[in-house]
Amino acid sequence: MLEIIVKIFPYAIAFTIPLLITSLGGLFSERSGVVNIGLEGLMVIGMFSGALVIARTEGAYPGISIWLGLLAAVVCGALFALLHAFACVSLNADQVISGIAINMVAGALTVYLARNMTGSGNIHIINGLKRLNIPVLSEMPILGKLFFTGTYATTWVVLAILGLSAFILYKTRFGLRLRACGEHPHAADSAGVNVYLVRYIAVAVSGACAGLGGAIVIVTLSGEFNGSAAGMGFLALAALIFGQWKPHGILGATFFFGLASTIANVSQAIPQLAQVPAIFLKTFPYIVTLIALVLSSKSSQAPRAAGQPYDKGKR
Amino acid sequence: MRIKLNSQYFLSLVAVILGLAAGAVLMAATGKNPLEGYLYLFRGGLMNLERIGNSLATATPLIFTGLSVAFAFRTGLFNIGAAGQMLIGGLCATAVGLTLAWPKPLLLTAIIIASMLGGGLWAALPGWLKARFNVHEVVSTIMMNWIAYWAVFYIIPLHFKGPYLETESRRIPEAASLKIPWLTSLFNGSYINLGIFLALIFVVLSAFILNRTVLGYELKAVGFNRHAAEAAGINVNRNIIFSMSIAGILAGLGGATFYVGYASNMQIGVLPSHGFDGIAVSLLGANSPWGVLAAALFFGLLHTGKGFMNAMISIPPEIADTIIATVIYFAATSVLVERIWSRYRQKRASALALKDKGKAETGTGGAV
Numbered sequence: 275m276l277e278i279i280v281k282i283f284p285y286a287i288a289f290t291i292p293l294l295i296t297s298l299g300g301l302f303s304e305r306s307g308v309v310n311i312g313l314e315g316l317m318v319i320g321m322f323s324g325a326l327v328i329a330r331t332e333g334a335y336p337g338i339s340i341w342l343g344l345l346a347a348v349v350c351g352a353l354f355a356l357l358h359a360f361a362c363v364s365l366n367a368d369q370v371i372s373g374i375a376i377n378m379v380a381g382a383l384t385v386y387l388a389r390n391m392t393g394s395g396n397i398h399i400i401n402g403l404k405r406l407n408i409p410v411l412s413e414m415p416i417l418g419k420l421f422f423t424g425t426y427a428t429t430w431v432v433l434a435i436l437g438l439s440a441f442i443l444y445k446t447r448f449g450l451r452l453r454a455c456g457e458h459p460h461a462a463d464s465a466g467v468n469v470y471l472v473r474y475i476a477v478a479v480s481g482a483c484a485g486l487g488g489a490i491v492i493v494t495l496s497g498e499f500n501g502s503a504a505g506m507g508f509l510a511l512a513a514l515i516f517g518q519w520k521p522h523g524i525l526g527a528t529f530f531f532g533l534a535s536t537i538a539n540v541s542q543a544i545p546q547l548a549q550v551p552a553i554f555l556k557t558f559p560y561i562v563t564l565i566a567l568v569l570s571s572k573s574s575q576a577p578r579a580a581g582q583p584y585d586k587g588k589r
Numbered sequence: 590m591r592i593k594l595n596s597q598y599f600l601s602l603v604a605v606i607l608g609l610a611a612g613a614v615l616m617a618a619t620g621k622n623p624l625e626g627y628l629y630l631f632r633g634g635l636m637n638l639e640r641i642g643n644s645l646a647t648a649t650p651l652i653f654t655g656l657s658v659a660f661a662f663r664t665g666l667f668n669i670g671a672a673g674q675m676l677i678g679g680l681c682a683t684a685v686g687l688t689l690a691w692p693k694p695l696l697l698t699a700i701i702i703a704s705m706l707g708g709g710l711w712a713a714l715p716g717w718l719k720a721r722f723n724v725h726e727v728v729s730t731i732m733m734n735w736i737a738y739w740a741v742f743y744i745i746p747l748h749f750k751g752p753y754l755e756t757e758s759r760r761i762p763e764a765a766s767l768k769i770p771w772l773t774s775l776f777n778g779s780y781i782n783l784g785i786f787l788a789l790i791f792v793v794l795s796a797f798i799l800n801r802t803v804l805g806y807e808l809k810a811v812g813f814n815r816h817a818a819e820a821a822g823i824n825v826n827r828n829i830i831f832s833m834s835i836a837g838i839l840a841g842l843g844g845a846t847f848y849v850g851y852a853s854n855m856q857i858g859v860l861p862s863h864g865f866d867g868i869a870v871s872l873l874g875a876n877s878p879w880g881v882l883a884a885a886l887f888f889g890l891l892h893t894g895k896g897f898m899n900a901m902i903s904i905p906p907e908i909a910d911t912i913i914a915t916v917i918y919f920a921a922t923s924v925l926v927e928r929i930w931s932r933y934r935q936k937r938a939s940a941l942a943l944k945d946k947g948k949a950e951t952g953t954g955g956a957v
Contacts, residue, residue, distance in 0.1 A: 311669075311731070361922045370667055370727050371872065371921040374865055378914030382907045383615075389905035390619045505738065505860070508731055515728060553743035560732040564718070567729065571722040 276416075278544055282536055284405070284424045288494050290532030292317075292487040295432045296510035297517070297524040298439055299483025304519060305443065306476030307456040307469075307579040308362050309369040312355070312376030313484045314507025319354045320347035320488025322384035325397040325499035328492070332400055340403055344428070344489045351485015352478040354380065359477035363470050366583035377507075385501035397499040399492065403428060428490045435483070440521040452476055456577035459584045469584050484510075509535075512563040518575040531559040597875040600923040604873065605887070608916035612908055621904050630909070633897025634890035640897070642779025646851050648889025650675065652788040653843025654867025655874060655881035656795050657836040661726075662876045663799060664832035665812035670715060670730025671840040672864025673737035674708040678841025679848030680741055681707030683758055683855050686765030687749055693764040700765060701787070701845055708841015709834045711737065716833025720826035726833065734860060742857045751854065758855040767850035784846030789882075791839065796878040798835075808832050840867070862910070869913050872920045888913055 296313050303310035310316075328343035335342070354376070361372040389395040405424040412422040443449035452472055454462035459469045487510070488503060513531055517523030538555035541547040613623035634644045654671040661668035681703040689696055715729040749758040767782035799805040810818040811828045819825045843863060848855050870888060874880025891913065895906035919926075 311727070357918070361918070365922050365924045367921040367924060370669070371868070371917065374669070374868055375914060375918035375921055378865055378869075379911065379918060382910035382914050386615065386905045386907040386911050387619070389907065395905070395907075505735055508735060511728075512732060512735075551743075553739060556739040556742070557736045560736045564724070564729060564732050567724045568718065568722045571724060 278546060280419050282540055283420050285540070286533045286536040287429060288426065289536050290529045291429050291432050292490040293506060293510050293513060293528040293532055294525060295435065295490065296484045296487035296507060297513045297528055298436055298521070299480035300511055300514040301519060301521065301524060302476045302483065303480035304514065304580050305456045305577050306452045306473045307459055307577060307584065308473050308477050309373065309581045310358065310477065310480050311370060311373035311511060312358050313510055314503050314505070315377035315380030316351050316355055316481045316484035317488035317503040317507045318380045318384055318501065320351045320485030321492050321499045321503065322388065323347050323350035323485070324489030325399055325492045328399045329397050336401070340493050343493065344486060347485040347489030348482045352482040355477050355481020359474045362583065363473045366585065369581055381501060388499065388501065395501060399497055402497050403493040426494050428494060436521060436525060443521065456579055459579050463586065509559060512559050516563045516566050518570065519577060534558045600926060601873045601875060601920065603926050604916050604919040604923060607919040608912045611915040612912040615911060616904060616908065621902065625902055626898060626904050629898040629901045630891065630894040633894030637777070639777040639779040640893060642776030642781035644889045644893040645785050646780035646782060647892045648885045649784040649788050649850065650843040650847040650863045651866055651870050651885035651888055652792065652882055653839050653846060654863045655870030655885050656791060656878060657839035657843065658867045658871035659874065659876040659878065659881050660795060660839060661832055661836040662871060663812050664808045664828060665815065666829065666832055667727050668712065668730060668833065668836045669727055670712060670733045671867045672860050673730070673734035674711045674837045674840035675844035675847065675861055675863055676737040676741050677711040678704035678708035678844030679855060680744065682845040682849045683749065683761060686761040686849050687759060696764050697767065700849060701842065704841045704845035705838045708844060709838040712837020712840070713830060713834040716830040720829045734864065738860050741855065745855055745857045756857050760853045761849050765849055766853060767846060780851050782846070782850040784850040787842065787846065791842065792878045792882050799878070804831070866913060869917045872917060
């Protein structure tokens with residue numbers, strides 16, 4: 275059993291990390307009071323810009339091209355998310371409709387642009403990110419095998435961002451203000467917080483995170499852009515809800531979901547796992563999220579003002 | 590009321606024009622001639638009977654998903670789950686079509702009923718969760734979409750696997766197809782099928798239910814103000830479940846018209862785009878059945894013409910999807926247009942008032 279766990283663990287983590295960073299993006303946006311179901315589309319933007327930059331630069335700058343791609347994905351994701359922020363914050367648009375529009379525009383526009391460049395609409399990258407062993411820690415018994423052998427550098431970057439985000443959200447003035455905007459924007463406003471600005475920043479951060487998540491999928495899992503994030507953005511949204519809008523919650527939720535999906539993917543190859551029907555494993559994240567919603571219906575941790583446009587004049 | 594309705598259609602029209610303009614900008618930015626592009630796009634959807642038939646066939650599932658979203662909207666519910674309901678409706682239709690060997694009229698009736706049941710039940714669950722536990726229907730229908738996606742992903746290869754590919758079902762027999770010979774030959778071999786008549790019937794039926802029945806009145810009352818409806822003695826929870834179920838039935842029918850009408854087998858690993866396109870259709874059609882019909886026909890035209898345009902002047906077909914997506918964005922941000930428009934009207938009104946005042950003053954001056 276341990277052997278199997280050791281075998282699938284790196285895959286589970288590789289699948290968890292893009293989910294985690296995207297979910298964290300959703301957390302920023304929703305804790306500031308803006309529902310963001312455009313995560314899927316923002317991931318696609320990150321996949322497109324990341325793959326494009328890497329494909330164009332990996333010949334000339336093989337060492338840093340992957341990091342340039344990730345950076346491009348962060349910037350493009352943030353910029354694209356501003357469209358969502360403009361609609362939701364400045365124009366009081368319906369946040370769900372705007373999020374859907376973001377998903378649709380991202381999916382269609384990137385494939386349109388990619389087809390103009392490559393014909394097929396797919397963008398391949400030649401070299402993905404290399405797996406590395408962490409020098410001393412990978413020698414540890416069991417834990418070393420599970421966590422420090424064959425890891426991607428992006429995994430540690432994302433975990434660092436998660437830690438930093440938790441610190442910013444709970445230990446800094448900006449974090450307090452951001453959370454206040456999501457719970458009671460009028461109170462925040464009367465305390466002198468610029469609700470509109472905070473929400474713009476939060477939505478841009480969510481775009482940056484989701485863009486990074488999309489690009490990480492390209493450099494670790496898929497190796498090519500094909501115009502779709504295959505539902506990972508929505509899975510990240512489910513993790514955000516199942517994790518009850520908290521950083522440690524989404525860490526647990528995304529790992530849980532990543533493990534279930536990985537087991538489903540490899541269950542054909544590993545006979546011991548074939549007994550669990552894959553259909554159950556793949557639908558598991560969505561079913562437990564529904565159950566979590568039912569159980570928490572009385573005491574939901576959801577940001578109270580999420581989904582409502584902020585109207586200064588309303589009491 | 591009349592003015593409000595008009596302004597809604599006016600905003601839809603503005604959104605469409607802005608969407609087409611954005612498409613033109615995109616074509617120009619990628620070095621293509623937009624005028625030529627649109628010419629081929631519309632010719633591709635309309636230039637002969639076969640293509641008109643294809644446009645109608647492409648519009649058919651969109652009419653259903655559009656009606657589905659619109660119906661739920663009128664009760665204040667946001668049905669994002671039309672794609673999943675459509676998948677389950679299509680799965681039920683395909684299962685019946687591949688299992689039963691009945692004569693065509695009987696089999697088609699069974700298929701249609703199966704798709705309605707599948708879609709209706711798939712949507713009833715989020716409706717019940719909303720009514721009983723106050724679970725937001727946007728989130729629950731998204732979850733249901735992906736449950737449906739994976740259900741189809743594993744059930745089709747397990748029970749209805751095709752002879753060549755793991756990723757699609759067997760072809761349904763001719764008796765299970767909504768395509769009928771005289772209609773196909775009337776439109777020179779296009780994809781058109783009985784679904785379009787079914788869609789028209791349900792447009793009329795939806796308009797009738799919403800505007801002329803007690804059920805429709807109650808559903809709309811819940812949509813306008815849940816608490817007022819409750820105070821007036823309307824059973825809000827029951828109406829929420831009804832509304833979602835009807836929305837699911839409509840989307841399920843859309844699944845039947847797509848998977849056993851337009852297509853002849855089911856592909857796995859695809860969440861149909863009709864679900865989100867249906868939201869665009871509904872928004873554009875101001876959530877009214879007749880508006881939905883018009884918007885769906887327009888989108889069907891775009892989707893049919895894009896292939897021809899691509900073949901003629903190699904503009905990628907995704908331009909049609911980009912236009913539809915930008916139309917939604919502009920529909921969502923129509924507040925901007927409204928603001929500009931009302932500012933313009935205010936200005937004009939005050940200018941007119943000034944003018945009138947001036948006239949009146951000179952008028953009285955004359956009398957004295």
